[in-house]
């Protein structure tokens with residue numbers, strides 16, 4: 001195990017996103033269900049790709065389980081609002097970030113773990129914004145607050161795995177590059193009723 005986590009500081013979400021999200025909460029909830037589903041699927045795919053890394057298998061197994069429980073929670077919140085789940089609109093944010101992953105090992109694994117950490121961190125930041133803004137809907141705010149904490153924990157899980165995958169200075173330098181790419185991307189994407 002590495003001694004201490006890598007340092008990840010995101011660009012803050014622009015002020016324009018939250019009003020759009022709050023005005024279209026059903027769309028945000030549908031998108032969120034799909035984000036949690038894809039997080040579970042991504043965790044499971046790590047087990048397929050890196051079976052020799054016992055730490056990854058253990059962490060990704062727990063993660064897939066937890067992300068699936070988030071699918072259950074967010075789907076239930078959507079149901080309570082009388083809304084059916086919409087089709088996945090795709091996720092250009094995650095797709096563009098994943099294009100940063102190098103094709104060859106060992107860079108491929110390091111980049112994959114760092115990109116997953118970034119997606120968890122951005123999700124946590126935005127779920128936190130929703131939790132704070134929904135004081136008038138306490139049950140939904142409570143779900144967002146709980147998921148904010150969970151996604152920050154997942155960020156740290158991926159940062160720990162990344163720190164155990166490459167020398168610390170190498171992992172931190174690559175993370176800094178990817179943080180800059182993510183910041184540029186999140187500024188470029190339009191404000192829309194999605195988690196990313």
Ligand SMILES: [Fe+2]
Pocket residue numbers: 036039066067070147150151
């Ligand atoms: Fe989640």
Ligand SMILES: [Fe+2]
Pocket residue numbers: 039067120150151154
């Ligand atoms: Fe997560």
